[in-house]
Amino acid sequence: MLQDTQTIRYYQRITDAFVELWNRGYRTDDMRMYLDGYLAALRQSNAIEPMLIHRLEEEAGRYLYDSSNFVMTQTQTQAQFDYY
Numbered sequence: 189m190l191q192d193t194q195t196i197r198y199y200q201r202i203t204d205a206f207v208e209l210w211n212r213g214y215r216t217d218d219m220r221m222y223l224d225g226y227l228a229a230l231r232q233s234n235a236i237e238p239m240l241i242h243r244l245e246e247e248a249g250r251y252l253y254d255s256s257n258f259v260m261t262q263t264q265t266q267a268q269f270d271y272y
Contacts, residue, residue, distance in 0.1 A: 190247055195240045202226060202248045203257075210258045223248055 190196050205226075206219050214222075223245070230241050251257055 190240075190243060192236070192240055194236055195244050198226075198230065198236070198244055199247055202244075203251050206248075206252060207258070216252065219252055223252065 190199055202223060205222065209219050209222060227241060227245055230236060230244075231238065236244075
């Protein structure tokens with residue numbers, strides 16, 4: 189469980205990006221590459237401690253591989269058809 193506020197903000201950004209990527213048609217492999225790049229940038233910039241980056245990677249990985257986070261509801265599907 190993440191407890192550091194800065195790490196939680198990074199987690200929220202990552203998971204929001206995952207959902208956006210999913211809605212654009214990207215899938216797990218592409219999102220994993222995105223996560224790897226994001227984490228590499230955090231490590232390179234020393235934005236947060238390496239231990240926190242490791243925890244962030246674990247939590248973001250759990251989110252990524254939990255299929256229930258990417259299930260479209262009937263309302264979302266209908267809204268997309270209405271848009272087009």
